Amino acid sequence: MSLPRLVATDLDGTLVRSDGSVSDYTREVLVGVERLGVPVVFVTGRPLRWARDVFDHVGDHGLAVVSNGALLWDVAADRARLERAISAEDALAFCRDLRAAVPGTAFAVEDLDGIALEPGFMERHPIPDASRRAPLEELMDRPALKLLARHEELDAQDFWDRAEAATGGRLTITWSSSSALLEVSAAEVTKASTLAMLCADLGVDAADVVAFGDMPNDLPMLGWAGTAYAMADAHPTVTAAADHVAPGHDEDGVATVLAGVFGL
Structure with a gap:
């Protein structure tokens, strides 16, 4: 070999x-x-x-x-x-569909400048002091390298299953956390x-x-x-x-x- x-x-x-x-x-x-x-x-x-x-x-x-x-x-x-990256249009459509199907979902966005978060997104790790907090529509003013979706009540597998069902595989969903945190990338x-x-x-x-x-x-x-x-x-x-x-x-x-x- x-x-x-x-x-x-x-x-x-x-x-x-x-x-x-x-x-x-x-x-x-x-x-x-x-x-x-x-x-x-x-x-x-x-x-x-x-x-x-x-x-x-x-x-x-x-x-x-x-x-x-x-x-x-x-x-x-x-x-x-x-x-x-994920286009802003695709990201917003995905987030709207997921939030409608799974109320209580909060989102954050990663790009080369760092992380930006909705007010309701509860991050488990320290974030840079200059990180923006704003409604999703304001955060998605540019393409995103990665979307983060968090739910405080579901477990990770249940949240993943519901997200896949709600969004039809338009974007790539995965996870690597012990909490209900989904990591979303562009298609494929x-x-x-x-x-x-x-x-x-x-x-x-x-x-x-x-x-x-x-x-x-x-x-x-x-x-x-x-x-x-x-x-x-x-x-x-x-x-x-x-x-x-x-x-x-x-x-x-x-x-x-x-x-x-x-x-x-």
Whole structure:
């Protein structure tokens, strides 16, 4: 069996530990893989403002797939290589339909400038002080890289099911949170579809990619990659879809597997 030519890894719950850190061991293994000429690509649901926290660990190629595939970021040049945004018109129509079907839904919008939130959107993480709060129609004055939809009473799976039924698959809905927070991208935008574009540019086939993930937003990527690892503490749907199971993210599971695969 030939060695992988590219490593694609999710961050939270996969590469990053529960305390938000990347261990020294994981860092050393990633550097070792890069020295073999194998790019390590971070493929994350994080928006750019959070993804920057781990960009120091991206190799010399300096590329990351951000916001569930809505953005391909050139880390070295500090600029977007590809944006796959939702038009304001499509976003507003989606939000109207979802709110009508599931009252109590609140929305936020991510773009390159950061996050903007409806007054009723209860964020669980610190947000920049300058973040806008306004009605959705005012927030959607430009294309969005990602919509966030939150419900304070439903569980994540129920909210996802209702959202899919209400909006007819016009946009791509996924989730990676333990709470009822949906992440919405433009049609056909997933971690997998943007990773596939990147790999095509690099001349790497899907069969030559090894991928790691833990939550439903990783499912398209794990299904596309030639070799797929779910983390030991992954969501059950991810474990069922993956070829293999890696040790948990707090046990440096990604690094442990890569060290074995590449003989580091």
